Amino acid sequence: MGTRQVGNAALPLMNTVIMKGVPILQQLQIEECLLRTSSHNWCIINDGTDKPNIVMGISGKAGELVEITPVLQDKIPVIRRFTGGGTVIVDDGTIFVSFICNKSDVPDVQPYPRPIMSWSSLIYSKVFHGTSADFKLRENDYVFGVRKFGGNAQSITKNRWIHHTSFLWDYKTRNMSYLKVPKRAPEYRLARDHLDFICPMKDYISRSDFINKTIDATKTHFALSSTELPSNFQFTPTSKLLSRVELEAAANNESRG
Template sequence: MSPFHISLTCKIPALRHLSKSLTTAASNFTKQPQMAWLDLRGLGLSALERLSIEELLLRHDPLNRCWGIVGCHEPVENRLLNVAASSSGEGRVTRDGGDEYGHGNSESNNSCTIILGIGGKMDRLVNIPAARRDGVLVLRRFSGGGTVVVDHNCLWTTFIGRNDVPMTRSREHVKPFPREIMQWSADTIFHPVFCGMNVEIIESDKKDSAKRRAGRQTLVFHGKSCGISGGVGETLFLPSIQVDGLQTGETDVDKTMLPTFQLRENDYVLGEKKMGGNAQSIVSSGFLHHTSFLWDYDHNNMEYLTLPEKRPNYRGNRSHNDFLIKLKDRYGVGSTKNSFFDHVKNATSQTFELEDVLLSDVLNIANEKFGSLQHWFDSKCRTKIVKLE
């Protein structure tokens, strides 16, 4: 046997080990991180129950998973929690069916809930006389952020990230600070979501345009068909337009009029108006980032909030109704609430491998750790009902 053959033979195991290591490294880089996906639509849970479940999963998931949670929720009525039996909290239900500040009585406004951040000053953020008069439920959630009024038309999204899990398509970790978390969600999740919803508007208009063109005379310009005569003047239809890199078919939508999503200061906005409020809770193992998007809302309910002393520069002194925008007004024709959530799941699946999880699986976590979700809420959960003074 030649010396060369002996030398090569000795190196073969090392080469095999190197090849295996490179293959494993490449596989780990291309494999998507996993995320548990909890869809709470149609389950009749209240805002209070949703917040209780979120904190449970952030702090006590035995598998320490990343989570995506979506759904719309009832403002008041609880399905899983018996608030009257609660032995803790800032406000309790009394024997007459109402709570200590009148909520639950026949005169109460049960169409909405006011939710304060964990450090929010109620006397500065809530129109207390109006809220007390109407018996509006007030909660203090476990996360930071500002004060919101939510109802069954709010679209809730929640993401739980872990420090040891890469959260971007380039497999980078998200630093556990509010601004970095908001930028991650804007770039990775919500920019693609609203891009997709804009395309839906275009595709919907495409169909309408085709119907309007049917039976009309085609215009010819330099020997090429380029539009139709509408009977009042002439309309030229662009063969296609491009929205954020997505090519669409023939449409007469002016893309300059399409809503532009962006993260502005700490808000999600369309143009100059806010359509989503978000907050974070950061723990040693990771973070929770949740958002309530305004699909629709009752203008009267916004009167329960005061003009906050600390507000974003772009807002100025605008009232809540002048400062906010309803997604329904921009997307309601071509999209629905369910369509929004479908886009959220699709955008998330571009970065994560999603595993659908049932509510019963989540309740089992509470049962094994605390005996029940009720006991978790009573003993450890930091989301509480607030008594109006």
């Protein structure tokens, strides 16, 4: 908490942590602990994760969202995270950016998913300004034109919220085959398969430029302070790895349905 005078304005403070290759389950668990136990604002950036993982929203059903047989054969971890949103497959080509904010420090942002996404889209519109990218927020996604490159999810508590995004800087075509086309898809998807629906950021911006510009754009809202993560959390996070038994049961339920 707290503010710092910047020019004529007193901006709220935000701790920033930049990581590289941290396992996505570990990142999600850290973020939930910060949301629930910290009183500070945080910006967490993780440049890639160590290996492919499928990450579902808190209410996601594996049987409806994941091609379970090849996932089990290829030993792709499936995680249920603590936030809402859709299903993604992430790997070393994914860049993760998370904002954890006190509602009182962003009083102009109504604490609901759409206003939060609209607020964050203003940050990323600055990031892509000056590039050839046709950046937009469409429904719940960040897109270039009509193709998605960033998926968003939130969790909103009494006094705080988290908004996190998985950005596809690049992706492996094979990995997309592990995901089913969800029954509830955004209208603009128009029943396109994954490879016609998504696109990489690498055609428009380098990884380092994206991270540096994201930090610079965040400075228009917060006074940033680079810091280390707390080392000991007194909290048990809820994001978890699904077991083989759970995945097999989901597959059986789907086949019966």
